[in-house]
Amino acid sequence: xxxxxxxxxxxxxxxxxxxxxxxxxxxxxxxxxxxxxxxxxxxxxxxxxxxxxxxxxxxxxxxxxxxxxxxxxxxxxxxxxxxxxxxxxxxxxxxxxxxxxxxxxxxxxxxxxxxxxxxxxxxxxxxxxxxxxxxxxxxxxxxxxxxxxxxxxxxxxxxxxxxxxxxxxxxxxxxxxxxxxxxxxxxxxxxxxxxxxxxxxxxxxxxxxxxxxxxxxxxxxxxxxxxxxxxxxxxx
Numbered sequence: 001x002x003x004x005x006x007x008x009x010x011x012x013x014x015x016x017x018x019x020x021x022x023x024x025x026x027x028x029x030x031x032x033x034x035x036x037x038x039x040x041x042x043x044x045x046x047x048x049x050x051x052x053x054x055x056x057x058x059x060x061x062x063x064x065x066x067x068x069x070x071x072x073x074x075x076x077x078x079x080x081x082x083x084x085x086x087x088x089x090x091x092x093x094x095x096x097x098x099x100x101x102x103x104x105x106x107x108x109x110x111x112x113x114x115x116x117x118x119x120x121x122x123x124x125x126x127x128x129x130x131x132x133x134x135x136x137x138x139x140x141x142x143x144x145x146x147x148x149x150x151x152x153x154x155x156x157x158x159x160x161x162x163x164x165x166x167x168x169x170x171x172x173x174x175x176x177x178x179x180x181x182x183x184x185x186x187x188x189x190x191x192x193x194x195x196x197x198x199x200x201x202x203x204x205x206x207x208x209x210x211x212x213x214x215x216x217x218x219x220x221x222x223x224x225x226x227x228x229x230x231x232x233x234x235x236x
Contacts, residue, residue: 002040002043002044002047003040003041003044003050003075003076003077003078004036004037004040004041004075004077005076005077006076006077006079006080007034007037007077007080009032009080009081009084010031010032012029012032012088014088017029017088017194018092021092021152021194021196021200022092024183025172025174025195025196025200025211025213026172026183026185026193026194026195026196027193027194027195028185028187028191028192028193028194029191029192029193029194030188030190030191031190031191032081032156032190032191032192033156033158033190033192033228034190035189035190037077037190038156038157038158038159038189038190038226039158041077041129041158041226041228042129042158042159042226044129045068045129045131045226050070050071050075051068051069051070051071052069052070052071052124052125053068053069054066054067054068055067055068055069057136057138057139061139062138062139062141063136063137063138063139063216063217064132064135064136064137064219065130065131065132065133065136065137065138065217066130066131067128067129067130067131067229068128068129069124069125069126069127069128070125070127070128070129071125072125074125074127078127078228078230081154081230082110082127082230082232083110083111085154085194085230085232086109086110086113086150086232087108087109087110089150089152089194089232090106090107090108090113092152093106093150093151093152094106096151096200096201097151099201099208100199100201100208100210101208106150110232113148113150113232113233114234116148117146117148117233117234118234120146120147120148121146121236122145122146122147122148122233122234122235122236123234123235123236124234124235124236125234125235126143126145126229126231126233126234126235127228127229127230127231128228128229128231129158129226129227129228129229130217130225130226130227130229131224131225131226132165132168132217132220132224132225132226133220133223133224134220134221134222134223135219135220136168136219136220136225137168137216137217137218137219137220138216138217139216140171140173140214140215140216141214141215141216142197142198142213142214142215143197143229143231144197144198145231145233145234145235145236146233146234146235146236148233149197149198149233150197150231150232150233151196151197151198151199151200152194152195152196152197152232153194153195153197153229153230153231153232154192154193154194154195154229154230155170155192155193155195155215155227155228155229155230156190156191156192156193156227156228156230157170157187157188157189157190157191157193157225157227158189158190158226158227158228159189159223159224159225159226159227160188160189161187161188161189163223164223164224164225165220165221165222165223165224165225166220166221166222166223167218167219167220167221167222168217168218168219168220168221168225169184169185169186169217169218170184170185170187170193170215170216170217171183171184171185171215171216171217171218172185172195172196172213172214172215173213173214173215174211174212174213175211175212175213175214176202176209176210176211176212184218195213195215196213197213197231198212198213199211199212199213200213
């Protein structure tokens, strides 16, 4: 598989990202990948090697479209992204767990967290690339995969909205005991969306309360859409 090599990553405004994650459960990091990197990753979807499995969504009731999980060793760029982003997100994840009364703290280093996953039998890599065509969509879901779940994940849009495809908006829903709401997140090629995997803390009159988050993709009207998904825990 001909994948783009690792390269210096742009500086991200982590103060703004943290504020947005706390307020909304998601944050957009503009231009995490270059157009060339995006194009190379999307083109690599057709490669016969480098992936451990291919999932056709309709066969499992997940929606329409398909995706592939990368195999280990990951392409250098994906390994770099996972390794570099995790330490920035771990303090947020740990604070959220404390606020929710969850007695789990994640190590500062991603390799140490992966070792925790692997020791528990979660050894299959979870980074993936998704492909949608006209009429395809992704049902609202959560990417859990096992006992050890890192509370945040990242999706990077590899295609150009309005040029490569139309429709196909990224959608998040939030459900608590008091209310439900949905949000459509506008992304451009190369933008990363950092978002809640499962649940996040929300301040209330009597302290912190849990709100459940799900994510999906609305139906494409035309073209083809590719997305890179970075999940920090591995699967059973």
